[in-house]
Amino acid sequence: MNPALLLIADSRLPAGGHAHSGGVERAVASGAVHDVPSLSRFLRGRLHTAGALAAALTSAAALQASCTPISPAPDTTEAGTRDVTEAPPATEGGAEGGDDRESPWVRLDDEVDARTAAPAQREASRTQGRLLLRVARRVWPSSVLDELARTVPDPHHPIALGVAAHAAGATPEEAALAAAYHAISGPATAAVRLLGLDPVAVHALLAAFTPDLTAVAAQAHFAATSAYPAPHLAPRWEALPAYSAPALDLLAEQHAQAEIRLFVS
Amino acid sequence: MPSPPTGPTGSIALPEPAGGDVRTGERAGRGTADGGLGRRRAMRAHAAVATSLSVDGRTVVGRLASAPPLTLRQTGPYTVHLVSTAAGPLGGDRLALDVDVAPRTTLELGSVASTLVLPGEGESEMLITARVGAGATLRFTPEPTVLAAGCRHRLIVRLALEPDASVLWREEIVFGRYGEEPGRCHARFDATCAGRPLIRQEFTVGDPALDTSPAVFGAARCVGTTFLTATAKEALVADGVAVLPLAASGTLVSALAGDAVELRSRLKWGEKAASVDGDDCVAYGGRTGGPGIQ
Numbered sequence: 001m002n003p004a005l006l007l008i009a010d011s012r013l014p015a016g017g018h019a020h021s022g023g024v025e026r027a028v029a030s031g032a033v034h035d036v037p038s039l040s041r042f043l044r045g046r047l048h049t050a051g052a053l054a055a056a057l058t059s060a061a062a063l064q065a066s067c068t069p070i071s072p073a074p075d076t077t078e079a080g081t082r083d084v085t086e087a088p089p090a091t092e093g094g095a096e097g098g099d100d101r102e103s104p105w106v107r108l109d110d111e112v113d114a115r116t117a118a119p120a121q122r123e124a125s126r127t128q129g130r131l132l133l134r135v136a137r138r139v140w141p142s143s144v145l146d147e148l149a150r151t152v153p154d155p156h157h158p159i160a161l162g163v164a165a166h167a168a169g170a171t172p173e174e175a176a177l178a179a180a181y182h183a184i185s186g187p188a189t190a191a192v193r194l195l196g197l198d199p200v201a202v203h204a205l206l207a208a209f210t211p212d213l214t215a216v217a218a219q220a221h222f223a224a225t226s227a228y229p230a231p232h233l234a235p236r237w238e239a240l241p242a243y244s245a246p247a248l249d250l251l252a253e254q255h256a257q258a259e260i261r262l263f264v265s
Numbered sequence: 266m267p268s269p270p271t272g273p274t275g276s277i278a279l280p281e282p283a284g285g286d287v288r289t290g291e292r293a294g295r296g297t298a299d300g301g302l303g304r305r306r307a308m309r310a311h312a313a314v315a316t317s318l319s320v321d322g323r324t325v326v327g328r329l330a331s332a333p334p335l336t337l338r339q340t341g342p343y344t345v346h347l348v349s350t351a352a353g354p355l356g357g358d359r360l361a362l363d364v365d366v367a368p369r370t371t372l373e374l375g376s377v378a379s380t381l382v383l384p385g386e387g388e389s390e391m392l393i394t395a396r397v398g399a400g401a402t403l404r405f406t407p408e409p410t411v412l413a414a415g416c417r418h419r420l421i422v423r424l425a426l427e428p429d430a431s432v433l434w435r436e437e438i439v440f441g442r443y444g445e446e447p448g449r450c451h452a453r454f455d456a457t458c459a460g461r462p463l464i465r466q467e468f469t470v471g472d473p474a475l476d477t478s479p480a481v482f483g484a485a486r487c488v489g490t491t492f493l494t495a496t497a498k499e500a501l502v503a504d505g506v507a508v509l510p511l512a513a514s515g516t517l518v519s520a521l522a523g524d525a526v527e528l529r530s531r532l533k534w535g536e537k538a539a540s541v542d543g544d545d546c547v548a549y550g551g552r553t554g555g556p557g558i559q
Contacts, residue, residue, distance in 0.1 A: 023480060032479035045478025049468070113512035114462035117519065119500045122512060242453065242465035246490075247483050249509065249519050253502040 004140070004168035008161070009178045011185060016131040020124055021190035021263035022046060022183065023251035028194045029258070030251075036201050039191045043184045043205065047212055049245035051183030054158045055220030056241045057112055058179035061162025062172035063224050064104055065144045067231040103151040104235070105159065111237045112156040118249040120256035122156070124265035129160035136164035172224060177217035184209060190263055307357030307386065310335050314345050315365035316372050316401075324370040335360055347376035347407060356385025356417055361392045364405070368398030368427070376407035379439070379525075384415035384448060392421045397430040409437035409487070409525050412470060416448030424456040426463075430494060432456075435532060437489040439525050440470055440482075447471050456492055456515070463515050464492060485521035487528040492517055497539040506531035508538050 011018060024042065027033040033042050116122045133155060137145045148155060148163050155163075158179055165175035188206055192199050220241075228235035255265060312335035315328035324343040331337045334351035347362075354360055366372045382389060391410075397403045412418065424434060436454065440447035449471030456463045468481075470488070475481050482488060485505070497516045501508040505527070506520040518535030522528035 027479050032483060038479065041477065042479045045475050045480035048475055049481060110513070111462060111465070114465045117464060117466065117509045117511060117517045118507065119510055119512075238455070238462065238465070242455075242467045244466045244468050245481050246468070246485075246488055246519050246521050247478075248480050250502060250505070250507050250521065251480075253500050253507045253509070256500070257502060 002168065002170045002174060005165065005170045005174050005178055007139075008165055008168060008170070009181050009185075011189065013132075013135065015135045016128060017182065017186050018189075019263060020128060020186055020265045021194070022050070022187035022265065023248045023255070024187040024190045025194055025261065025263045026251040026255040026258065028191065030254075033191060034195065036197060036205060039188070039195075039197070039202065040205050042191075043188060043209065044212070045245060046187060046248065047180060047184050047209060047216060049243045050248055051180045052216050052220060053115060053241055053243040054161075054183050055176040055179040055216050056223045057108075057115070057156070057158035058162040058165070059172045059176035059217075059221045059224035060227065060235070060237060060240060061108060061159040062166045062170070062175040063162075063228050064108060064235065065148075065163045065166035066172065067228070068104065068144055068147070105148050105151045105155065107235075108159055108237055109152045109155055111240065112158060115240075115242045115244075116156070117244065118252045120252040120265060121249070123256075124252070125156045125158075126154045127264070129157040130154040132157065132160040132164055136160065136167060140164065140167040142167040173217055173221040176220040176224070177213060180213045180216045180220070184213075194262065305355070305385070307355075307359065308334065308351070308353070309359050311361045311363070312337055313363040313365070314372070314374065315363075315367070316343065316370040317367050318370050322369070324372070326372070328365075334358075335362055341373070343371045344373045344375070347374070349376070349378060349380065352381070353383055353385075354380070354389040354391060354418070355383045356389050357387040358385070358389045359392075360390065361394070364393065364395035364403070366395070366397045366401040366403045366430075369400040370398070371402040373404045374407070379408040380410045381413055381442075382410060382416040382418045382448065382450070383413050384417070388417045388419060390419040390421070392423075394423045395425070395434075397424070397426045397432055399427040400429045400431075401427075402431040403434070405432075405434045407435070409439045409489075409528075410450075411439040412441055412447040412450050414441055414445045414448055416450070418448065418450040420450060420452040422452075422454045424454075424492070426456065426458040426494065428459055430458070432494045433491060433536065434493075435489070435491040435536075437487065437525065437528055437532070438470060439528075440476070440486045440488075446473075447476075454490070454492070458494075458514070461513060463513050464511055464517055466490070466517075482521060485523065487522045487525055489520045489522070489528045489532050490517055491532050491536050491539075493536065493539050495540050501535070501538050503531075503534065506535050508535045 033039050145167050161179055162175045188202050192202050223241050227239045310332035312332040313330040314337055317325050317327040319325045326339050329337050334349050336348045336350040338346050338348050340346045451469050453467040455465045493516045496514050497508050497510045505522055509517045516539040518532055520531040
């Protein structure tokens with residue numbers, strides 16, 4: 001395993017992940033999650049739906065990054081330190097928009113959009129993606145991160161995670177593992193804070209999920225490589241998994257409309 | 266997808282891999298093999314419905330190809346109902362339905378009864394492929410699919426829209442008959458407009474470790490979605506139902522409920538909310554103002 005994966009998966013990476021509960025806060029408010037066993041059921045469901053989806057999309061993004069020919073960006077020397085907000089605006093049919101529309105990153109981002117029905121989840125994903133992209137460009141400067149920032153300034157989180165993992169030297173399967181872990185580690189620690197659960201008991205829960213994490217990452221990587229088996233073939237991202245979790249969609253929208261919130265999502 | 270050949274009875278034969286027993290037309294019954302020892306053969310059926318535009322601009326249901334158990338009956342000028350003429354699907358059955366709505370025509374497709382998916386040998390499959398032309402209207406509102414204990418089912422929907430198509434597509438899944446644990450079902454729904462993805466979704470019912478997760482179905486016994494081309498102005502949420510404006514365009518109404526009646530009322534609330542906010546009238550039964558299918 002590439003040690004950089006530890007940095008990417010670490011909750012202390014200053015990319016804003018701690019501000020999101022992945023639906024746990026609303027599930028706690030409704031009483032659906034109230035102790036360690038109910039948290040365990042929540043996390044298992046989240047891992048095998050939203051987590052498996054994020055893992056497949058992250059692996060796809062890492063694969064796309066590893067297959068993307070390096071094209072020199074206009075201002076590569078500056079790009080590493082430039083703030084993302086200064087990147088040119090996205091693809092709204094501007095003078096150079098016609099080209100970006102065909103960008104593999106726009107295509108992949110469209111596929112993430114289509115798999116994220118809830119607007120609140122799309123917003124949470126793009127917020128986390130934008131922050132991670134900004135951090136990753138400074139920590140692991142690379143032309144592929146610059147190209148992503150140029151064509152999709154606020155990418156969905158799995159895309160930012162996959163490309164960041166690639167820039168850090170991790171494989172697509174390792175990137176999928178980081179995505180799967182991210183899908184449950186944030187909600188688990190959020191539940192500790194919201195319910196005052198025993199943090200050791202919750203970490204034992206996470207430890208018990210490690211075989212599931214391995215399996216989810218392996219399946220995600222298999223799905224991504226099946227959709228994009230070789231660099232000279234056009235990726236068939238439409239064939240990627242599209243796992244949904246109806247309760248998570250409801251929780252996300254209920255949370256977005258709640259008046260009192262500790263977490264953003 | 267090329268049009269399958271049309272048989273003399275108006276039924277169509279789906280080219281199937283070896284071992285498939287292609288049954289079409291009125292003869293396609295629930296056969297038993299092995300000299301009536303009770304071991305049934307899996308059914309292969311491919312039905313189709315297509316509209317065309319008459320010279321005076323009205324919708325004509327130009328093609329109605331039944332293949333039992335998928336029997337289609339025209340019940341109105343542009344209304345067609347699926348009438349089940351055999352039990353099932355049962356495990357091993359592979360059913361396909363093609364829906365073609367020509368540009369500027371209208372089709373309402375419903376069913377007279379719910380579909381009860383039963384166990385059998387292997388996995389059953391229902392594949393629905395729908396193409397909706399520019400300016401056409403499709404309203405797809407069948408009765409729910411009920412997953413009987415022990416079933417293994419795949420439900421695949423591919424919906425390809427042209428620009429300005431107007432669609433309401435409802436899907437309801439009930440977890441088993443009353444008091445029954447559901448069998449397994451994997452459902453996948455893909456809708457594209459001019460090749461661009463609008464919504465892609467899949468879920469699995471019948472995995473005990475996941476079904477009751479507060480992140481997946483929680484305490485619900487039914488799950489349903491309605492896809493509309495109308496785009497709701499904003500996301501809405503009520504008890505067990507959310508109206509979700511999609512990123513590209515269109516709306517997904519997503520609902521969970523304790524029973525089929527509650528599910529239907531939650532979906533219809535969401536459909537109405539999405540259509541009132543949006544720019545679409547298909548939720549009210551099409552442009553001509555005729556009564557919709559419930």
